[in-house]
Amino acid sequence: MKILIIEDAEKTASFLRKGLTEKGYVVDVESNGQEGLVLAQVNSYDLIILDVMLPQLDGWSILKELRASDNKTYIIMLTARDDTDDKVKGLNLGADDYLVKPFAFSELVARIQTVLRRQSSIQKDIMVFADLEIDLNKKRVSREGNRIELTPKEFMLLSLLIRNNSVALSRSEISEKIWNINFDTDTNVVDVHIRRLRAKIDDGFKKKFIKTVRGIGYMFDES
Structure with missing residues (x-):
C-alpha cells in the first residue's frame, strides 16, 4: 500500500x-x-x-x-x-x-x-437492473451502455443502496456507513450526495431507481 x-x-x-x-x-x-x-x-x-x-x-x-x-x-x-x-x-x-x-x-x-x-470489502460482482449496470469490482457504472463517472463517495453510496435493495435507509444509517460518523440532523451532506447521485443515475431516464421515502430517508428500488 x-x-x-x-x-x-x-x-x-x-x-x-x-x-x-x-x-x-x-x-x-x-x-x-x-x-x-x-x-x-x-x-x-x-x-x-x-x-x-x-x-x-x-x-x-x-x-x-x-x-x-x-x-x-x-x-x-x-x-x-x-x-x-x-x-x-x-x-x-x-x-x-x-x-x-x-x-x-x-x-x-x-x-x-x-x-x-x-x-x-466490496463484492466482486456485476449487477444489472434494467438498463443500469454496476461493476462492483472495477467500480464502474453504466446506463444504456454509457459510462457514468462517479466519485468514490457516490459509488459507495450507490453500492450501499443496492445492497439494501428496496429497503429504506435513514440519513443517520447512511452517514454512519459511508462516512463512519453520526451527523447532526440539520446537516445536509447525505441529501447533497443523494442529489448528485440522482443527477447522474436517474436524470434524463424514464425509470428512476433512487427513491425518497418520506419521514425515513432513501432507498434503491428496481420495481
Missing part, C-alpha cells in the same frame, strides 16, 4: 512517515500544496493524508482539484479545528474521512485501515 502525506509541519510529517513506514506502508511526503497536488496527479497512491493549511495551495483546493479530475484516491483530511462546518465541507468536496489535530497515531492507523477496508 502506497500513501502520500501532504503536510507542511516538519515534525508531524516526519513522525507520520516513520510510523507508517514501520507499519509496512510505502510513504511519500510533500510539504508544499502545489507540489503535493502534482505528486497526487502523476503517481498512483492507495491513500492520501492531506492537511488543510498548506503553502501555495490549501488542502480544500487540492481535494477539489483531484475530485474534479476524477481522481478516486482515498483521502483523509487533517484539520486543526474541531469545527462541524469544516468537516462537512471536506466530506462534501469528496474526502473519505477527517482527523482533528492533535491526534493519536493509533487512531490515524485505525482510520486508514477502515478506509482501505471499504474497498476490499
